[in-house]
Amino acid sequence: MVTRRAFIDATSAVGATALLGATPAAAGATTAPSAAGVTHAEARARDAIRAANVGMRASYAALKSELSTRLSPVIVVQNDATGGRFTLIRDGSPRGTVCPVPELFELAKSISHVPQGIFSILAAYISPTVPHLPNADRIDPHDLEMVAFKKPGSGGWSDPLQRYAATLDSARRQLVRANLPQELEDSCRQILDASLAYIGEAVSSGTCDTARFQRYSARVYPSIRTNMEYAAAAQISGVEGLMREWRATIGEERWKDLYTVVLSIWTTSELNQASIIIRRCMNPAKVATHLIDLSTVEVPHDPVAVALDNLARIVLDNVSAEMVLPTDPVVADAFKGKEDLLSVEILRQLGPTAGAPSASPSAKGSACPLHKQ
Structure with a gap:
């Protein structure tokens, strides 16, 4: 909810100021008389109107702050490279933080990420022209231009790539002592061997063309899939095991009302791995409203x-929407969901196709006014 979120984010600063007795002007809400013809009396009247909203924000902030100390039971999941940190909240207080996923998860993913590590070193130096490859139509030319921002053919990538090769070589030489399942050890070895071979060819030839990189990445992909299978199995076993343990601790009656908040960066916020597993362990009747995938910009x-x-x-x-807007379920749903509160009315005014991501610019009611100039 963009409008509500921006409007609530200001609560702490603006609302607290109002609670301490400051005027709306001190809270940054004053519109001074301007050359546009707003008189002093009009400005004061508008400030008086804004004061009603400042008071609402203060009341909302106070209630929300108290509510946050009473929420129970809650599981908070912070996704990380080891499979996630899980914190159990009861009666508003943390009752323990656990990293339940076996180490195999992190190890399998570490080697799976090697092609991305190589590409991250080379990406800025590749050609900004979309290559003639089978998936060329899936590459946005502007995206590629933004990523490939250094001069193709320059040698700035060689030294960092060789340093990364030394890291990979160390992992390759010690792999046998990591005591991994044989199939996983084999797939990790295949990824490392192919990666070291690719780096050697790139450095010796002094080129990092996309066609050669795609041949390498396609060659290691089957091994990456094997690593993914092991990582997924490790995460499922770890998370489900912890959920069973905490369910027994909380008890069936309270578990039925469990809230779960999973924090993850935007790129993994849909079909998040932890959420997929946890939803199977929650009350099916409430999982749609009690399992929250919270997208964050950074950790x-x-x-x-x-x-x-x-x-x-x-x-x-959720409660306010039904109490404050009892006669309009559609708008109430927008209030308590991810939609902007004004989205229903904006869509009504712009036309039924305005909210469709694939709507043509020429579609009635959805055309950008800039295209009409």
Whole structure:
């Protein structure tokens, strides 16, 4: 909810100022008389109107803050490279943080990420022209131009690539002592061997063309799939095992009302791996409203505080929507969902196709006004 989120984010600063007795002007809400013809009396009247919203924000902030200390039971999941940190909240207080996923998860993924590591070194130096490859139509030319921002053919990639090769060589030489399942050890070896061979060819030839890289990445993909199978199995066993343990601790009656907040970066916020597993362990009747996938820009300094603050907003809005907007279920759903509160009205005014991502610019009601100039 873009509008509500921006509007609520200002609550702490603006609302707290209002609670301390500051005027709306001190909260940054004043519109001074301007050359546009707003008189002093009009500005004061508008400030008085804004004060009603400042008061609402303050009340909302106070209620949300208290609610965040009462939420229970809650599981907060912070996704990370080891499979996630899981924190159990009961009666508003953390009761333990666990990293339940076996180490095999991290090890399998570490080697699977090697092609991405190589590409991250080379990407800025590749040609900004879409290559003649089978998947060329899936590459956005502008995206490629933004990524390939250094001069193709320059040698700036060679030294960092060779340093990365030394890291991979160390992993390859010690792989046999990691005590991995044989199939996983074999797939890791295949990825490392192919990667070292590719790096050697690139450095000796002084070129890092996309066609050669795609041949290499296609060659290691079957081994990556094997690693993915092991990583997924490790995560399922670890998370489900912890859910069974905490379910027994909480008890069936309270488990039925469990909230779960999964924090992840935007690129993994849909079909998130932890969410997929956890939803199977929650009350099916409530999972749609009690399992929250929270997209973050970066890893929060305090994931639990961020999760509880957002969950408090969601729970409060779920109730507010039905109480404040009891006669319009469609708008109430927008209020308590991910939609902008004004989305229903904006779509009505712009036309039924305005919200369709694939709508043609020429579609009635959805055309960008810039195209009409």
